[in-house]
Amino acid sequence: MQSLDVAPVSAQGPTRPGWWDALREPIQRRLDGWFSDPALYRWAIANPLTRWVTRRRTAKLFELMAGFVHSQVLLSCVRLGLFARLKEQPLTLDALARHTQIEPPAMQRLLLSAVALGLLEHRSMGRFGLGPLGAPLARQDGIAAMIEHNNLLYQDLLQPVEFLRDAWGGSMAGYWPYAHGKMPGVPGAAQPAGSGLEPVARYSELMASSQNFVLQEILSSYALAGHRRLMDVGGGKGRFISAVARQYPALELTLFDLPPVLEVARSALHTAGLDGRVRLHPGSFLTDALPGGADVITLIRVAHDHCDASVRDILRNIYQALPKGGTLLVAEPMAQSAGERPQPSDAYFHYYLLAMGAGRLRSHEELAALMRDSGFAAVTLLDNAMPIHARILVGTKI
Numbered sequence: 391m392q393s394l395d396v397a398p399v400s401a402q403g404p405t406r407p408g409w410w411d412a413l414r415e416p417i418q419r420r421l422d423g424w425f426s427d428p429a430l431y432r433w434a435i436a437n438p439l440t441r442w443v444t445r446r447r448t449a450k451l452f453e454l455m456a457g458f459v460h461s462q463v464l465l466s467c468v469r470l471g472l473f474a475r476l477k478e479q480p481l482t483l484d485a486l487a488r489h490t491q492i493e494p495p496a497m498q499r500l501l502l503s504a505v506a507l508g509l510l511e512h513r514s515m516g517r518f519g520l521g522p523l524g525a526p527l528a529r530q531d532g533i534a535a536m537i538e539h540n541n542l543l544y545q546d547l548l549q550p551v552e553f554l555r556d557a558w559g560g561s562m563a564g565y566w567p568y569a570h571g572k573m574p575g576v577p578g579a580a581q582p583a584g585s586g587l588e589p590v591a592r593y594s595e596l597m598a599s600s601q602n603f604v605l606q607e608i609l610s611s612y613a614l615a616g617h618r619r620l621m622d623v624g625g626g627k628g629r630f631i632s633a634v635a636r637q638y639p640a641l642e643l644t645l646f647d648l649p650p651v652l653e654v655a656r657s658a659l660h661t662a663g664l665d666g667r668v669r670l671h672p673g674s675f676l677t678d679a680l681p682g683g684a685d686v687i688t689l690i691r692v693a694h695d696h697c698d699a700s701v702r703d704i705l706r707n708i709y710q711a712l713p714k715g716g717t718l719l720v721a722e723p724m725a726q727s728a729g730e731r732p733q734p735s736d737a738y739f740h741y742y743l744l745a746m747g748a749g750r751l752r753s754h755e756e757l758a759a760l761m762r763d764s765g766f767a768a769v770t771l772l773d774n775a776m777p778i779h780a781r782i783l784v785g786t787k788i
């Protein structure tokens with residue numbers, strides 16, 4: 391069983407108060423008093439110069455309260471297949487009610503809510519079509535799979551304070567057996583009760599379907615052309631390595647993951663017509679030495695699943711496996727740095743990883759420090775277009 395770490399205070403900002411904090415603290419206390427004062431609220435909305443600030447804050451607070459409803463509207467649209475259906479053609483309320491067997495009054499409320507959220511749009515003659523946020527969902531199955539998967543998290547969060555006291559008792563923890571030292575089909579590991587290899591196939595499929603976004607970020611930010619052999623560590627069923635195989639036909643490829651995952655990978659690579667193109671190396675990066683020979687190793691959405699001690703072990707293992715001058719590329723969602731404004735997506739990942747029961751969301755500085763501690767030099771954060779999917783660090787073995 392892995393332990394859960396507490397992020398060091400330094401990851402959240404300076405550890406000692408500076409002259410600016412001494413100046414700011416009394417002002418902040420006064421502002422806190424003002425912002426919670428109902429009289430000031432009434433004054434601020436009456437005043438045209440301050441009204442917009444108050445309106446914006448109130449709307450944001452309302453959105454926080456309504457967030458659960460928003461996510462259920464989204465999930466309902468996915469489960470009812472509305473995006474796929476409306477991609478074919480815009481439809482009326484009655485047609486949609488008939489297709490989904492939901493009474494028109496309830497269906498209308500779902501459709502109007504989806505319009506309000508930008509998922510759908512009104513079209514002529516009372517029809518509904520795809521909205522700007524719904525259109526990508528009609529094409530990308532990976533997004534729908536993640537939305538459906540999040541339902542596990544919502545179930546775990548139904549009693550939010552109890553969740554904080556016992557986050558690992560829920561459905562999400564059961565979804566990720568390796569986070570709790572259990573792994574079906576791995577000799578010596580504890581086995582989840584009566585499930586066979588199904589949990590492995592299930593999480594590997596989810597990861598593969600959400601990998602498209604991540605691999606686009608990596609392959610458009612880092613050129614692998616200068617490398618000879620790549621090993622993807624914790625590479626799942628091989629979605630990333632399959633994309634690399636197509637883009638870089640001369641690159642030799644190795645996939646490393648737990649034995650049952652590589653069984654799933656073997657048939658996925660066969661289906662993709664990549665038999666013999668990727669060497670499969672089963673093992674545990676926590677207990678087995680990684681095979682040598684690769685001059686670039688990728689670690690994608692793996693570190694955040696593990697406590698600091700395990701991440702150090704994995705990074706040292708990778709360091710040992712690389713030749714001098716070899717490259718490690720780490721890609722995963724990362725927290726905003728100390729001093730940057732935290733993003734709402736950070737809240738999602740903090741909670742997801744807590745429910746999973748292992749690891750934590752780290753900032754790029756924290757991950758870079760772990761890489762440097764393991765011997766990597768010239769650790770650099772790459773600039774990528776969509777950091778919500780992943781941020782990317784590269785480092786070199788010297």
Ligand SMILES: C[S@@+](CC[C@H](N)C(=O)[O-])C[C@H]1O[C@@H](n2cnc3c(N)ncnc32)[C@H](O)[C@@H]1O
Binds near residue numbers: 627
């Ligand atoms: C969150 S998934 C990410 C998969 C893939 N890299 C991606 O981004 O789609 C983490 C991967 O690490 C693998 N993993 C977990 N513990 C492992 C271990 N001890 N040794 C090797 N692989 C492990 C899992 O089987 C899984 O495929």
